[in-house]
Amino acid sequence: MSPNEGGDAGSHPNAAQEVIAVDADDQEQGTVNRLDAHTGEGVRHRAFTALVFDGEGRILLGQRAPDKRLWDTHWDGTVASHPRPGQSQKDACRQRLIDELGVTPDQYDDLRVTDKFEYKRYYENEGLEWEVCTVLKVTLTDTTLEPDEEEIAGLLWADYEHLHDNPKWYRQLRLCPWFEIAMRRDFE
Numbered sequence: 001m002s003p004n005e006g007g008d009a010g011s012h013p014n015a016a017q018e019v020i021a022v023d024a025d026d027q028e029q030g031t032v033n034r035l036d037a038h039t040g041e042g043v044r045h046r047a048f049t050a051l052v053f054d055g056e057g058r059i060l061l062g063q064r065a066p067d068k069r070l071w072d073t074h075w076d077g078t079v080a081s082h083p084r085p086g087q088s089q090k091d092a093c094r095q096r097l098i099d100e101l102g103v104t105p106d107q108y109d110d111l112r113v114t115d116k117f118e119y120k121r122y123y124e125n126e127g128l129e130w131e132v133c134t135v136l137k138v139t140l141t142d143t144t145l146e147p148d149e150e151e152i153a154g155l156l157w158a159d160y161e162h163l164h165d166n167p168k169w170y171r172q173l174r175l176c177p178w179f180e181i182a183m184r185r186d187f188e
Contacts, residue, residue, distance in 0.1 A: 017033075045082065046132055048080065049079070050077075053137065055140075069126055077175075108138045116133065135186070
């Protein structure tokens with residue numbers, strides 16, 4: 001998912017990172033190179049997506065930076081990434097909120113895990129995501145943001161229920177598949 005997957009180990013720093021390989025029950029199976037997990041037939045691995053809300057129930061959508069190899073310029077349900085070996089989903093999420101949005105823990109107090117699902121999606125001959133994805137939610141009490149442009153190209157607050165109920169109206173946003181799945185499951 002993010003940060004920028006892809007490239008070869010010599011051209012992109014994340015290509016040398018490891019992600020946690022898991023079975024369908026999210027049981028750890030060791031680690032795998034991040035690039036290997038996202039190319040060919042891929043390797044199932046652990047990931048998360050965080051849905052960030054404001055006090056009015058609007059969701060913050062983040063547009064993935066144009067230099068991301070997978071789902072570049074698509075809109076995401078705010079922050080998504082992979083926990084490092086030994087790191088909890090909540091700790092990984094807290095770190096990505098800081099790294100991608102400049103959001104610190106004093107801006108929220110309700111970070112919580114709400115769902116988990118497995119999915120596999122291919123992207124335009126560039127690679128794939130095959131992940132057991134944990135969904136976290138957080139409501140910001142302070143919506144001050146300092147986005148990292150290498151991660152996020154744009155931000156948009158949207159009425160979450162309206163977005164869910166009227167997907168055709170938002171089609172031009174090109175939503176990331178993991179976010180669409182998380183949102184659909186959230187309203188089931």
